[in-house]
Amino acid sequence: MPVKLQSGGGDDHEEDARIEIVPLIDIMFFLLASFMMVSLSMSQIHRVNLKLPASTSSVADNKTPPIHIAIDAHGVITWDTKIVTPSEITERLRALPPTEDTKVLIGADQDSRHQAVLSVIDAAKAAGVEKVSFETKHQEP
Incomplete structure (x- = not known):
């Protein structure tokens, strides 16, 4: 009306x-x-603050977002800002739906121990992940 x-x-x-x-x-x-x-x-990206080593042969891969695992200078391993052990990494990777495109990106601090990096690689391989790569900073030649 x-x-x-x-x-x-x-x-x-x-x-x-x-x-x-x-x-x-x-x-x-x-x-x-x-x-x-x-x-x-x-919105902010929450990641572990790392000093990545530099590499002149690094190539950006922007296809499928990888699973990011970080290792700090003290050997603490984190997955999406949650502290994990290598056995937990294996369990969480096995719980994911199996695909051929599953990638693990390891971001290790330049001062981290080699053993911590190898334990993450072994954990990913034990879960059946074949694509494991390392995160670096690009350095101009």
Whole structure:
């Protein structure tokens, strides 16, 4: 039922009040876009802070995102910021759906021990993962 407005003057001209929806829709889309941009800028990648060794022969691989396992300078092994042991790595890799594209990316600190790196490689191989690679910084020749 339309709202009828009476003018304060002497004429009996009646007008129907209208609410324009188009500007309201424009404002809602603007707010939606603003909130989406703010929420995207607030997301952060949580990773272990490592000093990666440099390599001139490194190649970027941007196909399937690998499983990232980090080893810090003290030999602490983390998977997605959760501290794990080599046996837990094997169990978690076996629990994943088996695919040929399963990749493990090892990010080892340049001061980490060789034994810690080998234990992660052995854990991945024990789970049946054949694609294991190392994360490095690209160094210009």
